Amino acid sequence: MASVVQFESVGLRYGTGAEVLRDLDFTLSKGGFYFLTGASGAGKTSLLKLLYLAQRPTRGRIRLFGEDLSEAPRELLPDFRRRIGVVFQDFRLIRHLSAYDNVALPLRIAGREEAEISSAVREMLDWVGLGDRAGARPATLSGGEQQRVAIARAVITQPDLLVADEPTGNVDAEMAKRLMHLFSAMNEFGTTVVVATHDFGLIASNPAAEIMRLDSGALVDPTGSLRNPPRMDRIEVRP
Numbered sequence: 001m002a003s004v005v006q007f008e009s010v011g012l013r014y015g016t017g018a019e020v021l022r023d024l025d026f027t028l029s030k031g032g033f034y035f036l037t038g039a040s041g042a043g044k045t046s047l048l049k050l051l052y053l054a055q056r057p058t059r060g061r062i063r064l065f066g067e068d069l070s071e072a073p074r075e076l077l078p079d080f081r082r083r084i085g086v087v088f089q090d091f092r093l094i095r096h097l098s099a100y101d102n103v104a105l106p107l108r109i110a111g112r113e114e115a116e117i118s119s120a121v122r123e124m125l126d127w128v129g130l131g132d133r134a135g136a137r138p139a140t141l142s143g144g145e146q147q148r149v150a151i152a153r154a155v156i157t158q159p160d161l162l163v164a165d166e167p168t169g170n171v172d173a174e175m176a177k178r179l180m181h182l183f184s185a186m187n188e189f190g191t192t193v194v195v196a197t198h199d200f201g202l203i204a205s206n207p208a209a210e211i212m213r214l215d216s217g218a219l220v221d222p223t224g225s226l227r228n229p230p231r232m233d234r235i236e237v238r239p
Contacts, residue, residue: 002030003063004161004192005051010060012046020046021217024060028161028194033187035203036196038214044196045089045165047214051194052086052163053077065160082110085159085191087167091150093138099125099145100134103152110157124152127182129175143170151179155186162186164195168202180205 005028012021021043049055062069093102107117125131128148147170168176187193213220
């Protein structure tokens with residue numbers, strides 16, 4: 001199966017601090033479904049930032065859609081980003097735009113015709129239960145409603161890669177189930193899905209998905225042992 005993402009010995013640090021991610025080696029297959037889990041502070045958000053190109057690694061190599069990002073010109077990065085849908089934990093809706101216009105924005109950027117945009121956006125808003133809130137601005141929406149608008153915006157372009165940070169954290173159990181069904185349907189059509197979550201019930205609802213567990217910036221297997229033990233030449237010995 002073709003890979004969408006490849007990490008090779010990837011590490012990340014902010015400034016001069018300690019590495020928040022270390023020695024990450026993994027591949028995300030086209031059409032794969034992955035849950036990213038781990039304790040608070042384990043590095044999940046930092047890993048997601050690398051996936052959706054908000055951050056570059058401090059070391060190592062990342063390949064995205066078959067291209068080595070360390071060698072890709074900066075002017076090509078927007079083209080890569082347009083193939084990625086992102087659901088942010090803090091929503092990041094544009095406050096002066098309605099729910100409809102927030103969801104329509106990626107399609108307008110892609111140059112779609114307004115008639116096509118109208119049909120797609122209204123269908124998506126109906127799917128997430130907000131068909132009657134299309135004209136509402138974010139400030140008038142509840143947290144759960146804002147989350148659903150953010151999800152609709154992320155999936156409206158049917159991206160090659162969908163990255164979601166706690167996408168069901170602000171919705172009730174029934175809507176969480178419906179949203180996961182939406183992600184699963186996209187996955188069946190070929191979208192690679194990565195969902196960061198603390199909700200083990202959510203993980204249990206999709207037993208075919210692969211679980212990626214982070215512990216202190218390193219990937220570990222379900223038993224808690226390191227998938228990628230640190231190389232001896234990277235261990236700092238203190239007196």
